[in-house]
Amino acid sequence: MTATEFAIISSIKVVVVVLAVLTGCAYATWLERKLVGHFQHRIGPNLAGPFGLLQPIADAIKLIFKEDIVPDNAERVTYALAPILMFIPAMLNFAVVPFGDTVTLFGHKIDMVVSDLNIGILFVFAVTSLGVYGIVLAGWSSGSKYSLLGGIRSSAQMISYEVAYGLSIMGVLVIAQTFSLNELVAQQASVWHWFIFRQPVGFVIYVICAIAETNRSPFDLPEAESELVAGYHTEYSSMRFAMFYIGEYANMISVSCVATTLFLGGWQGPFLPPVVWFVIKVIFFMSVYIWIRATLPRLRYDQLMYLGWKVLFPLALLNVMVTSLIVLL
């Protein structure tokens, strides 16, 4: 492959992935409203298009036409920067996720991954850890007490859960002996080799921490509406608010993608093409996310910290130790 070919193919891949993720985010909101609606014996959005399928588009148009409000005592530069700092890391995650097997298109061999880094999983964690800045800075720069409290809560929560989050996948990495996401998928060729069966404890810890990391219910204290209005994005409106919203859903999707790749065998599966399998698994994971949101009440702050530091963290450490011992023997 020549340099120009590489540049062209990579650019196309980037455009396709970004568009797919943005569409995915839009329809994740639709899925959430629909599912939560049914969980609560309602119908959910059903007026815009068949099954309310055009609802996300209507929402987007509405948000674009809203007025962009900047509070008087906001720190202007940081205030403008925060949504971007939330949005970009969320999108960057998808650069290393393998969506499918290598396919041949117009005589070119194309990997279904934007960039096959050999430290893929570390890249994901590095980028995820940068995502907290958007939230912290949004809370700090808005010049509002609700935003500030939301921002502080969120940063404390994300720092606390990042430790257990990182440790929860160590078991998988110890078994697989690689950081490359492609290689991890390749090692899960048959269902019995899926890491969910070899690392059940790691999987459970990963899912809990992932929900906390993405600030989703029942860990959505940073935006607890009964106490903090809407938390760190209280003062944001229009497209800036939309960027936070898209960022949150993109984070959910990327966490689901990583869970699929690490624990559920990635794009591996019988009969159907790999990409379809991948999408099915991600949608399954998103549904679990929404299901949990519709079922569980919000935790208290001290319960949250207790769970993170005194339950998940020791459990994750123990899991790494036991796994390493077994691998070593």
Next chain:
Amino acid sequence: MELIIFYLAAVVAVGGGLMMIMQRNPVASVLYLIVTLVAIAVMFVQLNAVFVGALLIIVYAGAILVLFLFVIMLLNLRGEKFAEKRTRLDRPTRIILAVAFILELLAMFKQVAFPGRMDELMVQASPDFGGARPVAELLYTKYLFPFELTSILLLVAIVGAVVMARRDEKDKKRGI
């Protein structure tokens, strides 16, 4: 192409460092420090030490600087205030530090600036230099003792912080 990226990263790193110390606003300083760190991580990646680059981002940009920001937010530092405090020792300390720094820089330049000296100094690194395995091997063999010492130091610091932050029995009774 590699050279362009290197120079870009170098300019961003140095510029970010300068901006960091020239800001009055502590939050802006932290942000410029993050920019510098990311630029340095890019350089590590260019040197093929991808693992070190990723660790730099995860540990420093992702954890330590978030704590910096956290503290700044909790204390609600909005600049200006703490720039004015000067003591009598300030000026001499500054001069001594500046001179020491300039001498260090000169020594560095002397090392690398002469033609041909550069090739002498540069050692051919093994292809997996800076990967997970070589870093771990060094850490757990050659540098095991300093590594463990550092962890003990950190443990002592954590215990110290907890002891200092612990509430008195009196406060507990009053339910604060």
